[in-house]
Amino acid sequence: MIRQLSPAPRPAPPGSTTSGAGPGRPPRAEWADAAKGACIILVVSWHVIVKDYLQVDWHLGVPVPGLWGTLGEQLLPLRMPLFFTISGVFATNAVQRPWRVVVRSRIARFLYLYAAWLLIHTAVLAAAPEFPTDRATSASGLLAQLTVTPSNLWYLYALALYFAFAKSLRRMRPAVVLVPAAALSAVAAAGLLDTPGNRGGLYQNLVFFLAGLHLRPQIERWAATATRRRLGLTAGAYALALAVMAGTGAQRWFGVWPLVSVVAVAFGVTAAARLCRRPALGRPLARLGRTTLPVYVIHMPTLALLHGLLAAPLSGLGPAGQSLVVLGYPVLLTALVIGLSLAIHRGLTASGASWLFDLPRHRRAELA
Numbered sequence: 001m002i003r004q005l006s007p008a009p010r011p012a013p014p015g016s017t018t019s020g021a022g023p024g025r026p027p028r029a030e031w032a033d034a035a036k037g038a039c040i041i042l043v044v045s046w047h048v049i050v051k052d053y054l055q056v057d058w059h060l061g062v063p064v065p066g067l068w069g070t071l072g073e074q075l076l077p078l079r080m081p082l083f084f085t086i087s088g089v090f091a092t093n094a095v096q097r098p099w100r101v102v103v104r105s106r107i108a109r110f111l112y113l114y115a116a117w118l119l120i121h122t123a124v125l126a127a128a129p130e131f132p133t134d135r136a137t138s139a140s141g142l143l144a145q146l147t148v149t150p151s152n153l154w155y156l157y158a159l160a161l162y163f164a165f166a167k168s169l170r171r172m173r174p175a176v177v178l179v180p181a182a183a184l185s186a187v188a189a190a191g192l193l194d195t196p197g198n199r200g201g202l203y204q205n206l207v208f209f210l211a212g213l214h215l216r217p218q219i220e221r222w223a224a225t226a227t228r229r230r231l232g233l234t235a236g237a238y239a240l241a242l243a244v245m246a247g248t249g250a251q252r253w254f255g256v257w258p259l260v261s262v263v264a265v266a267f268g269v270t271a272a273a274r275l276c277r278r279p280a281l282g283r284p285l286a287r288l289g290r291t292t293l294p295v296y297v298i299h300m301p302t303l304a305l306l307h308g309l310l311a312a313p314l315s316g317l318g319p320a321g322q323s324l325v326v327l328g329y330p331v332l333l334t335a336l337v338i339g340l341s342l343a344i345h346r347g348l349t350a351s352g353a354s355w356l357f358d359l360p361r362h363r364r365a366e367l368a
Contacts, residue, residue: 080208096170120356208261222269
């Protein structure tokens, strides 16, 4: 979700699109940014659905809220696996740099952002005790979230660990690191490990970060050669995999969840590449994909405060009033939360608080 270094410059394959090119700057693959943009929308919408929408007392005779919840669940194998795959693609150059650069610009940076925003989240969420999300309520709980049981900001924590892992093992053959990571993902998804908080996400998604890192050429070719037919095939394969998994109750079967996630990532990369051939759709997603950090760190406290303002009035509406908003409410609230997050980010940076979104300036100067 966070901006990484751009992939190494190379001739653009036929049908591919790039963005962010300029003197001395390699082009960014627009399909990858579009995929990140779509993923941050899905992340925010999932939190909107489970932490706000489904908490409203809907007294209607139609199962619309349940349908929204089911839709969000079907996208679970796609959101974070695709996010981490793209992060791995963008990390290829970074892990080749000297250890001192990787430690400061990646590992220390993500740990710093995680710790800073964890403190902010803890303070803001204390003012919204009814909001249904993990939060530290004691010093020991805060210490646990800082160390062994990451909070809702676990993506930042994971990136720091993943970069350290990838840098340490960068000279090994891909299979040597991918096979154990896949086994760890399967074990965690099957419930065979203790995974309090968001620790399960750490175990399950390492393999996708490493796959993006080690299989970047193959992923780029897959995106560059995406066809409408492949989009239909991958979408059908993903839908079929979800149906079979749900019908057989195989979510906890060993290896099933990672396999379904691989199918989802194949679909996600294909869909992002096809979307970028329609600039009206691809370019806005790519722009959002290049600014996912502020949305990621700001959206949860923003949603918590909006939940405190909206949940009770919505619950108190009569059936006629609720019927007017029940279908489109998650879409509208997702757009509002993302828009407010970006606006808050602009306000903070304009007021000199850019240190909330990167290492403090003097550390950046040392890197330069």
